[in-house]
Amino acid sequence: MSLRIANTLGRAAAAAVLALTLAHAAHAAGAEEAAAAASPQAGPPAGFVAPADAKPDDTNAQRSKSQPGNNAPMWRKVHQSGQAPGISQVEGNEAGTLIQSLTSYPGSLYTTAGEAWRQTRNNWIIPYGGALLLLVVVSIGLFYWRVGQLGGHQPDTGRVIERFSAFERTTHAANAVAFTVLAISGIVIAWGQFFLLPVIGATLFGWLTYALKTAHNFAGPIFAVSLVIILLTFVRDNLPRAGDLTWLVKFGGLLSKREVPSHRFNAGEKVVFWIGVFALGLVVVGAGLVLDKVIPGIEYTRATMQIANMVHGVAAALMMALFAGHIYIGTIGMKGAYEGMRSGYVDEGWAKEHHELWYDDIKAGKIPAQRTPDTPLPAPVVKSAR
Numbered sequence: 001m002s003l004r005i006a007n008t009l010g011r012a013a014a015a016a017v018l019a020l021t022l023a024h025a026a027h028a029a030g031a032e033e034a035a036a037a038a039s040p041q042a043g044p045p046a047g048f049v050a051p052a053d054a055k056p057d058d059t060n061a062q063r064s065k066s067q068p069g070n071n072a073p074m075w076r077k078v079h080q081s082g083q084a085p086g087i088s089q090v091e092g093n094e095a096g097t098l099i100q101s102l103t104s105y106p107g108s109l110y111t112t113a114g115e116a117w118r119q120t121r122n123n124w125i126i127p128y129g130g131a132l133l134l135l136v137v138v139s140i141g142l143f144y145w146r147v148g149q150l151g152g153h154q155p156d157t158g159r160v161i162e163r164f165s166a167f168e169r170t171t172h173a174a175n176a177v178a179f180t181v182l183a184i185s186g187i188v189i190a191w192g193q194f195f196l197l198p199v200i201g202a203t204l205f206g207w208l209t210y211a212l213k214t215a216h217n218f219a220g221p222i223f224a225v226s227l228v229i230i231l232l233t234f235v236r237d238n239l240p241r242a243g244d245l246t247w248l249v250k251f252g253g254l255l256s257k258r259e260v261p262s263h264r265f266n267a268g269e270k271v272v273f274w275i276g277v278f279a280l281g282l283v284v285v286g287a288g289l290v291l292d293k294v295i296p297g298i299e300y301t302r303a304t305m306q307i308a309n310m311v312h313g314v315a316a317a318l319m320m321a322l323f324a325g326h327i328y329i330g331t332i333g334m335k336g337a338y339e340g341m342r343s344g345y346v347d348e349g350w351a352k353e354h355h356e357l358w359y360d361d362i363k364a365g366k367i368p369a370q371r372t373p374d375t376p377l378p379a380p381v382v383k384s385a386r
């Protein structure tokens with residue numbers, strides 16, 4: 001590179017640096033000037049006349065004349081409207097309360113109720129509910145990978161027993177479908193922003209979430225009704241019986257070749273029934289119906305909705321975690337279980353292996369092998385040994 005060119009470049013660079021320094025100095029000076037202009041001068045400008053003091057009960061209109069721009073009293077009232085509701089042209093519940101009063105919800109700071117709800121939901125329910133569901137799904141996956149499908153130790157006899165009547169299967173199916181719609185739409189509404197929004201973008205995510213929220217609102221009442229029918233239909237066979245405790249202590253012997261004897265439903269199913277279907281089911285549905293504002297005699301304030309939302313969220317996350325296990329066993333986790341709920345019939349070998357006390361009572365004639373009256377049992381089918 002010739003000396004000359006090097007010189008020119010050097011100069012150009014120096015000039016650029018100089019220009020930049022000057023520009024920066026100018027920007028700084030300009031900024032300083034702007035700041036000086038913006039910053040309040042030591043005192044009021046010459047000739048300034050202080051407006052009259054705002055009378056405490058001045059209306060906004062009056063104060064905009066006496067102290068133009070001073071909206072502090074109004075915002076103070078807005079902030080305190082949780083304690084002292086203001087007057088608003090809007091009609092209805094809490095119309096005068098623009099910001100709720102101070103409170104704290106589990107895990108939140110002591111702050112305005114809306115903010116407290118936001119903190120409880122975003123700092124606790126969403127992260128920990130999500131973590132619980134992930135944990136359960138991963139554990140089920142690991143269990144299936146390590147242990148595989150349960151059952152299949154007793155050979156088929158070809159003779160079947162009716163395990164679920166058509167009415168029981170229909171109720172269960174309505175409930176299972178409604179639950180699945182509620183679970184999927186609920187998961188997208190609560191956690192979709194983390195795993196779906198980054199993939200499909202805001203527009204599609206917005207549409208999808210709106211459609212799923214609508215599906216959620218329709219599936220809710222169906223689930224509520226079918227849940228009550230399921231409770232009434234299966235409660236008798238879920239009452240505690242001798243042997244249930246042994247079953248629980250030995251985890252049913254599910255990991256061994258010899259299952260602990262149980263009656264029609266084993267103690268694990270009874271736990272799912274009383275905690276999942278009864279307790280959590282009624283709490284989720286109850287809070288959901290409050291969110292739908294259909295329960296009479298309740299004052300539907302923002303606080304009611306916030307509490308119902310948190311209760312609904314926590315109970316739904318726990319219920320989904322519990323039913324993930326039920327759905328796993330009821331689909332691929334146990335040989336023949338799904339077929340029993342789909343067709344209503346199980347092989348005697350299956351009944352003997354998984355519900356021996358129930359099988360014994362059928363063999364002893366204490367319980368009919370055919371639950372649906374006036375319907376003959378299907379003819380025995382000889383199946384090849386499994």
Ligand code: HEM
Nearest residue numbers: 175176179234265269270273277327330331337338340341
């Ligand atoms: C996709 C979802 C579901 C599947 C695949 C499924 C599958 C099954 C299967 C295969 C059985 C028969 C188990 C046996 O023979 O002992 C069963 C029983 C049962 N299921 Fe489900 N289920 C689902 C969802 C639900 C939901 C959401 C509920 C209630 C909230 C529920 C409540 C029950 C009850 C009460 C029984 C009778 C056993 C008992 O009472 O303990 N299921 N389910």
